[in-house]
Amino acid sequence: MKEITYVEAIQQALWEEMERDDSVFILGEDIGAYGGAFKVTEGMQEKFGEMRVLDTPLSESGFTGAAIGASLVGMRPVVEMQFADFISCAFDQIVNVAAKNFYRWKGRTPIVIRAPYGGNIHGGAFHSQCPEGWFFHTPGLKLVAPAFPSDAKGLLKAAIRDDDPVIYFEHKYLYRRIKEEVPEDDYVVPIGKARVVKEGSDISVITYGAMVHTALDASEKLEEGGISLEVVDLRTLLPLDKETVFDSVKKTSKVIVLYEATRTGGVGAEIAALISQEVFEYLDGPVQRISAPDTPVPFSPPMEEYYLPQVEDVVEAAEKLVAY
Amino acid sequence: MDIDRDTLQQLYYYLKLTRHLEDRVTSLYRQGKVVGGVWTSNGTEAVSVGFSYALEKDDITAPYFRDMGAFLIRGITPRRIIAQYFGKKTGVSGGKEGNVHIGDMNFGVIGFPSHLADNYPVAAGAALAFKIRGEKRIAAACTGDGGTSRGDFHEALNLASVLKLPVVFFCNNNQYAYSMPHGKQMAVKDVADRALAYGMASEIVDGNDVIAVYTVSKKAYEKARAGDGPTFIECKTMRMHGHSEHDAAKYVPRELLEEWKKKDPIQRMEKYLIENNMVSEAEMKEIDERVRDVIEDAEEFADKSPYPEGKEALEGLYATPIGRDKES
Numbered sequence A: 001m002k003e004i005t006y007v008e009a010i011q012q013a014l015w016e017e018m019e020r021d022d023s024v025f026i027l028g029e030d031i032g033a034y035g036g037a038f039k040v041t042e043g044m045q046e047k048f049g050e051m052r053v054l055d056t057p058l059s060e061s062g063f064t065g066a067a068i069g070a071s072l073v074g075m076r077p078v079v080e081m082q083f084a085d086f087i088s089c090a091f092d093q094i095v096n097v098a099a100k101n102f103y104r105w106k107g108r109t110p111i112v113i114r115a116p117y118g119g120n121i122h123g124g125a126f127h128s129q130c131p132e133g134w135f136f137h138t139p140g141l142k143l144v145a146p147a148f149p150s151d152a153k154g155l156l157k158a159a160i161r162d163d164d165p166v167i168y169f170e171h172k173y174l175y176r177r178i179k180e181e182v183p184e185d186d187y188v189v190p191i192g193k194a195r196v197v198k199e200g201s202d203i204s205v206i207t208y209g210a211m212v213h214t215a216l217d218a219s220e221k222l223e224e225g226g227i228s229l230e231v232v233d234l235r236t237l238l239p240l241d242k243e244t245v246f247d248s249v250k251k252t253s254k255v256i257v258l259y260e261a262t263r264t265g266g267v268g269a270e271i272a273a274l275i276s277q278e279v280f281e282y283l284d285g286p287v288q289r290i291s292a293p294d295t296p297v298p299f300s301p302p303m304e305e306y307y308l309p310q311v312e313d314v315v316e317a318a319e320k321l322v323a324y
Numbered sequence B: 001m002d003i004d005r006d007t008l009q010q011l012y013y014y015l016k017l018t019r020h021l022e023d024r025v026t027s028l029y030r031q032g033k034v035v036g037g038v039w040t041s042n043g044t045e046a047v048s049v050g051f052s053y054a055l056e057k058d059d060i061t062a063p064y065f066r067d068m069g070a071f072l073i074r075g076i077t078p079r080r081i082i083a084q085y086f087g088k089k090t091g092v093s094g095g096k097e098g099n100v101h102i103g104d105m106n107f108g109v110i111g112f113p114s115h116l117a118d119n120y121p122v123a124a125g126a127a128l129a130f131k132i133r134g135e136k137r138i139a140a141a142c143t144g145d146g147g148t149s150r151g152d153f154h155e156a157l158n159l160a161s162v163l164k165l166p167v168v169f170f171c172n173n174n175q176y177a178y179s180m181p182h183g184k185q186m187a188v189k190d191v192a193d194r195a196l197a198y199g200m201a202s203e204i205v206d207g208n209d210v211i212a213v214y215t216v217s218k219k220a221y222e223k224a225r226a227g228d229g230p231t232f233i234e235c236k237t238m239r240m241h242g243h244s245e246h247d248a249a250k251y252v253p254r255e256l257l258e259e260w261k262k263k264d265p266i267q268r269m270e271k272y273l274i275e276n277n278m279v280s281e282a283e284m285k286e287i288d289e290r291v292r293d294v295i296e297d298a299e300e301f302a303d304k305s306p307y308p309e310g311k312e313a314l315e316g317l318y319a320t321p322i323g324r325d326k327e328s
């Protein structure tokens, strides 16, 4: 196995799926000769041609709608949003057309929307958002958010092969910051399956995306003081893998839900609600939520640092929770 | 149109101020002093300077991110602008927003969200209010050529035309949207053709000629003010830097840049002023010094300014705070 970065894992999945299946094609802004704003599709147009690595006008709603149409007649389009933030321009196509096609009239809509998301890059309010919550509330969509290169590759392959619309949230901060050994043969990571990335006995941290790494760092720190965290990486946000979450809660009886999105009404709220409704009797303390506050992402570094959940926040919450 | 000496010199001053401020910011960016990326209007300054200087004080503008001239002319000080680039508390947004995302209704500037052309309908809405209230004010919005492919652009043009709103829409056609040349963005030859579909009057103007942009803007504003409806103005120019300062823009043919270098809007205005005796050597020198001093002062101010405190991130979400938010 070779060690590759998160962004290389995404690239491998795209290349391999394009080679494997002629119906896969990618479209978006500046993805052709330029290789995309984050260079994810570098070299692909040369290899697969202009029609399969398609530069579009600056028209998110237009090209997302077009991807939906192509998928209805047998293609498997992968849409690149230049930044996840711009997905809002395609909102109607995603939540009303793509998400409801199959339920309403058995219209199979196998599209993938790649959404480079997340903060910690000094991008400000429009280049840092975690918009998964907007779509979490939309039945019919599948949402995935890998934290590791191996999952990035396997989940993208699974998303491309899936017959439903999938939004693939790829965390920009992780692109070139983490490396991992990734299998070189063809594999998929099933959508809808969480993974315990670190076993522990005292507190479960339920998290996803870049925050998985925050949780792992906190876990190391807490280990010194004798507090053992179990870290559950959701990997898929919709539909949620309740079983894996519940199993961990039953084991530790204490829960921190950790996420980078804003606090109210999102993935974290749903997990807390599910836990209190379905495994309440196993709990030994209140479910703790650590998230960004309910504001847009601020630009200035001291404010962005304050805004984003930090390792210390997890440590603090764990120390509080352990006392119950 | 006869333009007086003072106006011509002011146009020249703002062209220079825009160029030098952005040049300075670019070198500060290279020194690692700027937070985030840097996008400049280099080579296209005459667009924002021309259309903004033609506005009246009570008018409203919705510039996009290559309209530094608009912020400066509206009265947003270089001090607040450079402090914004540094993420300082004294920046236009107190550190909340990134460099060119400048808005301040005290100066009639609607803040720019990254999503291109989002503010086209918003500007139409300001114009709608002026119309409802019977005020003789107008709104001016600008976006790039790339932004004209968005639905919001088209909906705004149609709405403004149907409602005959006192709004003027500008396009800084710098021939590229990031890496995409004109032909890959649209099948019409001129962006101005898009206005036809909405029954809207349009103009094409040399975007490197500040006097031409100013003149054509004035005319369109007068028409809008008189209740004769909106105009779309395409300013043809050329982006002389990369999309942002970290983009080497290898996709732009060098010959194209060479060709446009000769049409530099500042050199052109300088030549015009000298040839027409609109500026003396002493005045020219004074303008250069003023530009230099203003930028030096702004940089020093920004440098010395404090960063906001982390917890200020929580402040100012609502204009009318509710419940517990009131206390913070």
Ligand SMILES: Cc1ncc(C[n+]2csc(CCOP(=O)(O)OP(=O)(O)O)c2C)c(N)n1
Binding pocket: A029, A058, A060, A082, A086, A089, B066, B114, B115, B116, B143, B144, B145, B146, B147, B148, B150, B172, B174, B176, B177, B178, B239, B243
């Ligand atoms: C809706 C939307 N999609 C994508 C982007 C990312 N983006 C920023 S600038 C840009 C190109 C803009 O081109 P143009 O409108 O011609 O303006 P220019 O940069 O040339 O001034 C893109 C794609 C964006 N800001 N907004």
Ligand SMILES: [Mg+2]
Binding pocket: B144, B145, B146, B172, B173, B174, B175, B176, B177, B178
């Ligand atoms: Mg452009």
